[in-house]
Amino acid sequence: MMIRPRILLIEDDVNLGYVLQENLELRDFEVTRCGDGEEGKTAFLQKNFDVCLIDIMLPNKDGFALAREIRAIDQQIPIIFLTAKSLKEDRIEGFKIGGDDYVTKPFSMEELILRIQAILKRSLDGRVDTNADSVFEIGRYEFDYQHQMLRNADTRQKLTHKEAELLRLLCLHQNTILQRDLALNLIWGDNSFFNARSMDVFVSKLRKYLNQDPRIKIVNVHGKGFKMLVE
16 A cells, blocks of 8 residues: 655645645645644644645744744755745745745646655655654664664663654754754744753753763753764
8 A cells, every 4th residue: 555645734824725635635645734833843843744835924933934943853855835925035035945846826736736746756766765864873872763762782762752852853963053942942832941941851861861872972052052972
């Protein structure tokens, strides 16, 4: 049985969102539809997708801001912007962020589906290992993000959802700074003082889980965030 491609659709126009979802599902896509940027971010963190369709003019968090946050987590997932604006500056901004395509409303359903299929083909051709985004080598450890499992030759540690999300961000930013505000907004939803203290506790837990390999260090970068160093 063929696995249906999974699409994250973020569109605040209820009628258009429904029409897009219905037509995509009729073409054997699995669609998760969200009505604003914050809802879209939450959905992205909770499930693996093959492509994101993002309207630019969204409430709570605009499409460009959402795309930046998605790109900080996953640099490979295809992003297609949907917009009623056809300004050259907006197109340039979308591509600078890392968008793969830019579709101006109104558009035909057939055109959108062909664009999605073309981008998915390029994306799948470029991914030899479909688990590459979810399994990380950290020194002597292997981190399986999808199953929230950290293991080495001697131990297996089941992680909580937030522990796994934080460790994944650290892996994606390995040997570079993971900005504190970015991690707080992506995982906790805001950068309040209480959540910042909570994140510090989670960082301490991750240090403990990784302490069997002295080559791995998670260091504080004052005023900026954290850096996971692997020698």
